[in-house]
Amino acid sequence: MNQTILYKVKNNLYINLTNRCPCDCVFCIRQNAPGVYGSDNLWLEHEPSFDEVVAEFEKFPPDTYDEIVFCGYGEPTERLELMIDVAKYAKKEFNKHIRVNTNGLSNLINGKPTESLFENAVDTVSISLNAPEKDEYNKITRPIWDNAFDELLKFASNVKQYVPEVIFTIVDVLSKDDTEKCRKLAEKCGVKLRIRKLDT
Numbered sequence: 001m002n003q004t005i006l007y008k009v010k011n012n013l014y015i016n017l018t019n020r021c022p023c024d025c026v027f028c029i030r031q032n033a034p035g036v037y038g039s040d041n042l043w044l045e046h047e048p049s050f051d052e053v054v055a056e057f058e059k060f061p062p063d064t065y066d067e068i069v070f071c072g073y074g075e076p077t078e079r080l081e082l083m084i085d086v087a088k089y090a091k092k093e094f095n096k097h098i099r100v101n102t103n104g105l106s107n108l109i110n111g112k113p114t115e116s117l118f119e120n121a122v123d124t125v126s127i128s129l130n131a132p133e134k135d136e137y138n139k140i141t142r143p144i145w146d147n148a149f150d151e152l153l154k155f156a157s158n159v160k161q162y163v164p165e166v167i168f169t170i171v172d173v174l175s176k177d178d179t180e181k182c183r184k185l186a187e188k189c190g191v192k193l194r195i196r197k198l199d200t
């Protein structure tokens with residue numbers, strides 16, 4: 001069966017490594033459609049191997065894209081080692097900017113500190129913050145761990161030692177007050193804040 005491992009979003013090349021995720025966000029696009037943007041179906045029949053991902057680069061030559069993004073219908077750090085191997089390969093072969101869109105829970109997912117693994121592999125770590133406080137975060141993101149919010153903040157503060165850019169993302173439907181609190185939280189963690197439109 002054909003499955004979507006790579007797909008195009010605007011002029012970026014997205015990589016779909018897994019459908020696993022320890023969260024169940026109320027807004028997760030996976031609940032609404034089998035695919036987004038140009039991809040018909042991001043549900044994987046099986047999780048791709050390193051060789052399968054690399055083979056896909058022949059169909060989607062990275063030279064023609066601005067950026068390579070690990071995202072897809074699942075949390076990419078569920079497959080951390082593979083993600084890092086593919087990122088290093090893509091950096092070496094294609095010299096492209098590499099971004100990871102993540103829920104920031106890599107340390108909980110992998111049961112160990114993982115921030116240093118991002119070094120020399122990833123350029124931007126973009127973390128879905130979603131809310132400025134734990135209770136609200138848990139209501140929106142519904143993670144399997146109660147300490148997810150604190151772990152996300154720790155991960156963000158630590159990973160910035162190893163990558164050039166770390167960003168918290170929130171959507172533009174948060175109240176002014178919550179947006180301001182998120183801005184302060186980003187400042188405290190020493191990372192940037194990006195406010196994106198709900199459907200982007």
Ligand code: SF4
Nearest residue numbers: 021023024025028103
């Ligand atoms: S972290 Fe991402 S993939 Fe996981 S449930 Fe939330 S929106 Fe969906």
